[in-house]
Amino acid sequence: AQSVTQLGSHVSVSEGALVLLRCNYSSSVPPYLFWYVQYPNQGLQLLLKYTSAATLVKGINGFEAEFKKSETSFHLTKPSAHMSDAAEYFCAVREGGYQKVTFGIGTKLQVIP
């Protein structure tokens, strides 16, 4: 069975500071991993995805994530936070060949001016 754990339901960073959102997964087979962003009252937008190619994945808006199999982690980072990054971020996992996607509970990112 697949599962996702997001550490920290709320994260606050100062504008210009490093953003680090943590995600650990559990999967019985090599997984596909995703990060989505959700702005208030909107749907989910794909930030980036890992599909067994390069372990360091670059996404939109300057975000990137690194797949670490030994740590079963897929943390999301951005070198310098911008006010527009304030949103809720969801990590998700899908086992290869299986369509069901399992989401973490989300991390709300607050950017302080």
Place this chain on the structure above:
Amino acid sequence: NAGVMQNPRHLVRRRGQEARLRCSPMKGHSHVYWYRQLPEEGLKFMVYLQKENIIDESGMPKERFSAEFPKEGPSILRIQQVVRGDSAAYFCASSPEISGQETQYFGPGTRLLVL
């Protein structure tokens, strides 16, 4: 190229009424997924459909909920005799038919409020 479309965006129902949520997948996508997001929670998988077939409904409540994806027209998530606990955001996602690394693309959601 229009994205996933959902309507209505907001729906208010009284307890006992029926709610019908519609989802039109992206052009060329034949796989549809429904998720429910309760307040302060992540998205929970409900059902996965292909045209005229329910593939996986392991996340659907056993009663009052049903879903379809007809040959023509949008996918419909139907909730009969709604209760206050059904208040949530319901998201639809779609993906293309090709197998492999397909990504699910999400619609804007329907926010259901049961009074």
